[in-house]
Amino acid sequence: MKTLKEYLEKKYSKSTLNSNLYNIRRFTDYYGNKAEKANYRDVLQYIEYLRKNYDLHPKTLKHCLYAVKIYFNYLLEIGKRKDHPCSELNLKDKINKQIQVDNLYTTETLENYFETYKIRKKKHLENRNKILISLLIYQALTVREIAELEIQDINLEKAEIHIKNGYRQQKRILPLQAKQILLFYNYLEKDRENLLSKNQTQKTENHFILGQYGEKINPHGISKMINETRKENEKIQPMKIRQSVIANLLKKENDTRIVQVFSGHKKASTTQQYKQTDLEILQNAVNLYHPRK
Numbered sequence: 001m002k003t004l005k006e007y008l009e010k011k012y013s014k015s016t017l018n019s020n021l022y023n024i025r026r027f028t029d030y031y032g033n034k035a036e037k038a039n040y041r042d043v044l045q046y047i048e049y050l051r052k053n054y055d056l057h058p059k060t061l062k063h064c065l066y067a068v069k070i071y072f073n074y075l076l077e078i079g080k081r082k083d084h085p086c087s088e089l090n091l092k093d094k095i096n097k098q099i100q101v102d103n104l105y106t107t108e109t110l111e112n113y114f115e116t117y118k119i120r121k122k123k124h125l126e127n128r129n130k131i132l133i134s135l136l137i138y139q140a141l142t143v144r145e146i147a148e149l150e151i152q153d154i155n156l157e158k159a160e161i162h163i164k165n166g167y168r169q170q171k172r173i174l175p176l177q178a179k180q181i182l183l184f185y186n187y188l189e190k191d192r193e194n195l196l197s198k199n200q201t202q203k204t205e206n207h208f209i210l211g212q213y214g215e216k217i218n219p220h221g222i223s224k225m226i227n228e229t230r231k232e233n234e235k236i237q238p239m240k241i242r243q244s245v246i247a248n249l250l251k252k253e254n255d256t257r258i259v260q261v262f263s264g265h266k267k268a269s270t271t272q273q274y275k276q277t278d279l280e281i282l283q284n285a286v287n288l289y290h291p292r293k
Contacts, residue, residue, distance in 0.1 A: 001078055002077070002078055004021070004024065004071075004074055005017075005021065007074045007077065007078075008020055008021060008070070008074075019063070019067075020066075020067045020070055022067075023063060023064050023066075023067030023068070024067045024068070024070065024071045026064065026067075027046060027064075027067065027068050027071060028071070030046055030049065031046070035071075036075060036080055036081070038085060039085050040085045040086055040089070042085070043065075043068060043085060043086040043089060044089075046068070047061065047064070047065060047091070050064055058091070061091060062091050065086070065089065065091055068086060069084070069086060069087060069089075072084045072085060072086065072087070104240065104243055104244035104247050104248075105236070105240065105241065105244040106244075106248070107248045110137045110241065110244060110245070111137070113133065113137070113236060114130070114133050114134060114137055117129065117130055117133055117226075118229070119228060119229055120229055121228075122212065122228075124191060124194060125191075125212060125225075127183060127186055127187045127191045128187060128191055128192075128195070128209065128210070128225075129225055129226055129228075130183060131180070131183055131184060131187055131209065132146060132209065132222055132225060132226055133226055134177070134179075134180050134183065135149075135161075136226075136238055136241040136242060136245075137241060137245060138176075138177045138180065138245075139161060139163075139174045139176075140241075140242045140245040140246055140249075140262070140263060141163065141242070142166070142169060142219075142238075142239075142242060143219035143220070143222045143223075143238050143239075144166060144219045145163055145164075145166060145169060145264075146209060146217075146219065146222060147209065147216070147217050147218065147219040147222070148164060148166075149161075149163075149207070149208040149209060150206045150207060150208055151188070151206055151207075151208050152206070153208065154184060154188075154208060156176075156181055156184060156185060159175055159176045159178075159181055160173050160174065160175060160176060161173070161174050161175075161176055163264060166264070168265075168266065169263075169264035169265070169266070170261075170264045170265070170266055171264075172261060172262070172264050174262065192208075192210060195210040195211070195212065195213075195214045196210060196214045197214065198212075198213050198214040199213060199214025199215055222238055223235070223237060223238050226238070243274065246259060246262075246263050246271070246274045247274040247275075249262065250271070250274050250275050256268060256271050256272065256275070259271050259274075
């Protein structure tokens with residue numbers, strides 16, 4: 001008989017497999033021997049248990065239900081069930097898309113982070129990492145946009161950087177800060193060439209930012225690159241940096257359209273999520289100057 005893991009291995013990637021396997025085991029651990037015979041009401045009870053006992057994001061909750069559905073598909077395939085108790089069940093938990101601007105980084109904090117950044121080991125990667133940080137802080141790029149940058153996208157003479165169209169972002173041309181130009185020049189002339197010489201297999205000649213072995217970087221690895229020397233509670237997250245830059249810019253710039261173009265948002269409503277209301281600004285002032293005891 002095919003095992004659950006074997007069933008998942010044929011249908012899902014390794015990362016998705018592990019996630020689904022974890023969530024399936026979560027369900028089977030909850031019901032024990034009764035899991036295989038669970039009905040629609042049992043699945044609803046399990047979802048309600050997760051809601052009450054875990055602070056799960058609506059998307060995570062949906063992933064949990066998705067894994068349960070996969071589990072019953074597996075039982076159907078191996079003949080242990082003749083019905084699927086929750087194939088038509090869909091959750092309608094609302095996702096709060098409003099950005100929590102109170103918890104974001106100030107402009108001063110981000111500037112200080114860039115200016116004081118040092119790396120203890122692998123000093124040859126320091127310039128590259130500072131470029132990563134600068135692209136997050138001064139252009140508010142997503143990690144995917146950074147990973148996809150190519151040399152021809154950088155124009156040092158005009159002090160511009162060209163961002164391509166992405167899944168959720170629009171193409172745009174953004175100015176480079178004066179401090180970035182020399183940093184980029186030194187990286188292109190020396191550091192990048194050294195990294196490229198270590199790569200004997202992959203074709204990465206056009207990619208702007210390279211990994212320590214000259215390979216194209218994984219966008220999900222950028223956070224690790226810029227936090228290598230920071231303690232767990234001091235780590236600074238790329239997405240939070242982007243959110244902070246956009247929110248801070250909105251405080252200075254009344255024209256939301258300008259910020260939308262800068263951010264690459266396809267919809268103005270996305271940019272509006274970063275804007276504090278007058279009531280929120282007033283509440284922050286009250287909390288700052290008249291904190292509760």
